[in-house]
Amino acid sequence: MSSDIEYMKLALEQAELGKGKVSPNPLVGCVIVKGDKVIASGYHKEFGGPHAEVDAISKIEGDLKGCTVYVNLEPCTHHGKTPPCADLLIEKKPDRVVIAMDDPNPIVKGNGISALEGNGIETNVGVLEDEARLINRVFITNMIEKRPFITAKFAMTLDGFMAQRDHESKWISCENSRTDVHRFRTEVDAILVGSGTVRQDNPMLNVRLVEGRAPKRIVLASHLQLPLNSHLLKDDQAKENTIIYCTNEAQNIKLVNQLRSEGLNVKSISKNSKGKVDVRIALADLLKENNIGHIMLEGGAKLFSEFFELDLIDEIITYQSPKILGSGLSPFEYIKPLHLSDESRFQLFKTEVIGTDIKAVWSRNK
């Protein structure tokens, strides 16, 4: 059993190699062991490409008799972009398949395991399951909630403020933290901001401080109150990488047409009871139409508060600097003030000192 854990760790390491490249597919790694020796390993390398099992098995000639296959996600049984992995395993006949977690999709969950078992292949499910759920938390949220996984990110002062009250734009966190944010931007599929942030900060939301894939930039702008010369609407990524959501009200039509005629991607969707863009509809659309599996919210406080009240924040990343402001803008100040209780929606997942700051990752309790 302890060697099962060791080999599953290797499979998870393989899986992580696909980070930033396979979304909205899951990260999957596969390790094939014969005797005490790893004879092949593989991983899912890019969206639409071969699955991890296929990648690993392709490195071996002949069948897998006498082998154990380690894979961090239940092998698929559906005919998608590639043939079902369960079928391939059944054909190759390993003695045993060790699986970290079953498929989160309620419709197919367990099918892969049943298929293997039904064909005389022993399975062992649940080895390093927590770790497996963690690296695929984005995929799991996509499957179960039918929306992107949402990480809210903000820098805060020692005393909890993310900006001066007058919104004067100055850095709160240190340069190393800002570089860390840019690195994270390459790992998500999109960054989402409210129109207020575009008006006040005119952010570029691109990747400048590190190498890597530029994420889509999504703006929720119910009434399209966006300066036409803002970076997100004008820069060289604007046509390809900016997606704007507004309400489908008559008053927006003229502006929608104007923006579209300039090549911008503007989507007009249903409004909610407050007359604003219905966030849940926008999110479902982003996953379904644009393969956006992971979104980072970059503010402002109104956006954070709305997502918090809708319970749409899966993870919070804070960068706390040693600066003190006394008073200022609080990240969730637009929510109905809460009362302290013993329960907490979030829990501390990990901390790290970055430059002069504390980075903390807080996870939604499930």
Add this chain to the structure above:
Amino acid sequence: MSSDIEYMKLALEQAELGKGKVSPNPLVGCVIVKGDKVIASGYHKEFGGPHAEVDAISKIEGDLKGCTVYVNLEPCTHHGKTPPCADLLIEKKPDRVVIAMDDPNPIVKGNGISALEGNGIETNVGVLEDEARLINRVFITNMIEKRPFITAKFAMTLDGFMAQRDHESKWISCENSRTDVHRFRTEVDAILVGSGTVRQDNPMLNVRLVEGRAPKRIVLASHLQLPLNSHLLKDDQAKENTIIYCTNEAQNIKLVNQLRSEGLNVKSISKNSKGKVDVRIALADLLKENNIGHIMLEGGAKLFSEFFELDLIDEIITYQSPKILGSGLSPFEYIKPLHLSDESRFQLFKTEVIGTDIKAVWSRNK
């Protein structure tokens, strides 16, 4: 030189054994080495007791020829409660004395080193000086600033609040963090609160969750607006361990006499320009009259803000919990709002995960 560092580490470890017992004296450890062997070690064990050098040397018969003495603070030359350590060293004639830092008291600084050198004993000053300054930061502040070292402690939510706006009293931090605060209480000489905290929270400010020395409880109550039945005025430590500062205004006299007649320690001192107790006078008095070298501020926000504006906070300890409030009481909300700049008065000193919370220690940049 690298062995100098190793032996000085041992001296610092000895020094730390006096923690919580020697204040307002410094923590001092001494290690005596002959050849490659530690032949004696000692430390300053209690306020008024023998100094570290005396403790170590007492374990050796005869002189110290051929020996090196490691001590984390310059040996004293003054006749205090014990005779000067420099004289004892000169008498015992070690070959060399290695010293981490010189005496912070500007009046005697360097005297011990000169005395040793003048008597043919080689000295080496500055080995692990940063570490030595750190463990004696309280003593150094006492010597240079002529006031207690001040640590402001508060628990805060993920979004930066230390209480609900309505002051309803509920725990923000987890039980492990509260135990950690009680442990810290045993290490400081006193806890200081404002009268508002006494009125609103009626705290006990004693040590319940761990074993250890109970600190003094100090209340700044300019106009003595304190409920007479509050814990700090009524519990079994009230007469011995509570110190109340009010202004020496005529209107306080009757109440001062009443409280004193009940055995309470009430000090009436000069008021500042706002008609409140002059904090600097109270602090100087506490160090001089009560040997209070280290004070923990436990709130509330008015007290934190006043101490911050007077630049009297040497260290901040935060316990950040995963709870979210949206809005609430901010720790420094009574200061004149600051502007973000590249400079910061504090820097992150260390972080630790305690239970569900992040503990962070932030040090005043000197």
